[in-house]
Amino acid sequence: MATTHPRTLYQKIWDAHVVERRDDGTCLIYIDRHLVHEVTSPQAFEALRLAGRTVRRPDLTLAVPDHNLPTTARRDAAGQRIAIADRESAQQLAALERNAPAFGIRYIGDADAEQGIVHVVGPEQGFSLPGATIVCGDSHTACHGGLGALAFGIGTSEVEHVLATQTLLLKQSKSMEVRVEGDLGPGVTAKDLVLHITGVLGAAGGTGYVIEYTGAAIRALSIEGRLTVSNMAIEHGARAGLIAPDDTTVAYVKGRPYAPKGADWDKAVAWWRSLATDPGAVYDKVVVIDAAAIVPSVTWGTSPEDVVPITGVVPAPDSFADASKRDAAAKSLAYMGLTAGQAMASVEIQNVFIGSCTNSRIEDLRAAAAVLKGRHKAPHVKWAIVVPGSGLVKAMAEAEGLDRVFVDAGFEWREPGCSACLGMNPDKVPAGERCASTSNRNFVGRQGPGARTHLVSPAMAAAAAVAGHLTDVRDMI
Amino acid sequence: MEPVTTIHGRAYPFGQKNVDTDVIIPSHWLKTITREGLGRGAFETLRADPDNLFDSVEFAGSPILVAGDNFGCGSSREHAAWALLDLGIRAVIAPSFSDIFSGNAFKNGILTVVLPQAAIDRLIEVAQSQPIHIDLDSQTVTTPFQDRFAFDIDPFRKTCLLNGLDEVGLTLAQGDAIGAFEDTVRVERPFLAVGVGS
Structure with a gap:
């Protein structure tokens, strides 16, 4: 189809994936890459099994456990799997381990070097590619858009639809x-x-x-x-x-395990x-x-939109024009235990989490380690953990000696997974305590019932650990 | 999916308005690995009452639920539809439904019938002692007392339900078009066709 009018990046990727366009504007869109994890897939696999259906393109599908996995050791000294205490977590993990091979899907296991958070693993393995349509039963699938891929989260029926047909019925945004x-x-x-x-x-x-x-x-x-x-x-x-993909993107993708090779590579880059x-x-x-x-940013409330500069203060609910926002802000301040007008840089923290699909890549760990080198967390900071996004990130960090920097600074160095970003595994922030967190959501109870989350960058999280309160990392570099 | 043509049987004379998905299936049931078995958690808070409708000798296992306005409001959890299905419910009749719930119900072969409140009131009365009959093809709800209520349904959804076609089944019927698209990709963008290899 020759299209001459100027198009956006989004329009070009969309146009390249239309299998069929219907009269009402709905399109059958081809999905190039499907990432699968243990939480939103069991019912989709079960539905396929009940209907006697197969996975259309297992070769375009990659399964990896992440949400439920504890970030402590997974194998004992004898190489035996260490049992997961939470029975339901263990069951969800076992289901994926069973379903992936049963449907011919490549499965990266809990103790494999490549294991990690789906949104770290996909780009790292060269599975996620620029210009591709990428889905996963997880809203942070948007992540892969950083490579210039059209990537978004889907529900369980849609997971099933993609497994069976490699397509989705969508209307353009x-x-x-x-x-x-x-x-x-x-x-x-x-x-x-x-x-x-x-x-x-x-x-x-x-x-x-x-x-x-x-x-x-x-x-x-x-x-x-x-x-x-x-x-x-x-x-x-x-x-x-x-x-948009550019030289930086091309250099990143080149040579990764599932990246295009030979003549395909040249065609892909073009x-x-x-x-x-x-x-x-x-x-x-x-x-x-x-x-x-822009100065280093922190959140004060229970929505990711509740952002202020670290140099700012906790806003007064009255300062919002919208009545429902005023109400929400007052509730947020009560939940967060903050007072309007309080300087953000004075807010004391007891926990620090460096990890999640937002900030667990090597560059994130380097930025945090650069702040922590030669420093130590404040005595009242009880729990500080670093959770690499994948086994490969972990290995790279260890090769650079970053693990020593973290451990010397009083941090725990963990195994890869979603960890304290959400309360599905043992890593939780205690009720009423604060966490400087590099994750993506500060919702009520997100990091554990009653937990108070302040979203920050890895460098800011490291600085908060050292100071014992939220602080401007620019004073430490 | 099983075709839906007629649904006949006793109906829960439930009638509550604004039944949200947390009422239909509380959140602690979401860590499950199957769509089945959620019937045990369906309406769990209501069923804490030993005299509840859903466990009564007379109504337990009824295929129809008669409810009030805005049924299925709240979260998008597909578990709500799975829970009703597992409880044996094949159709819900109410004055209105949340969009998300009715979509999830449709994807799981549950018929959502919209009727005015007056009809709901009459059906709740009938349901106390008699069965209700739903005929999808003629789009009618009838009772042994000669009540007859006509309802509207999206033609696409009607076709899907009558023929037992789920969205996956429908798209699978487009297999040739999908295959042709894949052939084009193999030629024009072969690097996307490879994935993890075979």
């Missing part, structure tokens, strides 16, 4: 450009940027849109940083985020380079952000 002009300052990272964007747009600001992040500050980000930004597209309401939004293409909405104005 609207397009939004979030253009980040200028440069981020020293000590200001991709996480600070995406928290800032979430604060500007609001938690529902991107609802109904696919967001393309553009501009000099985005171009300057590493792939790790771009994955962090796109990961949190869902936190400002967008089902998917996108960053196609990826053609995907950038055409000059003159029109977005349904454009938001411009000034990178230079």
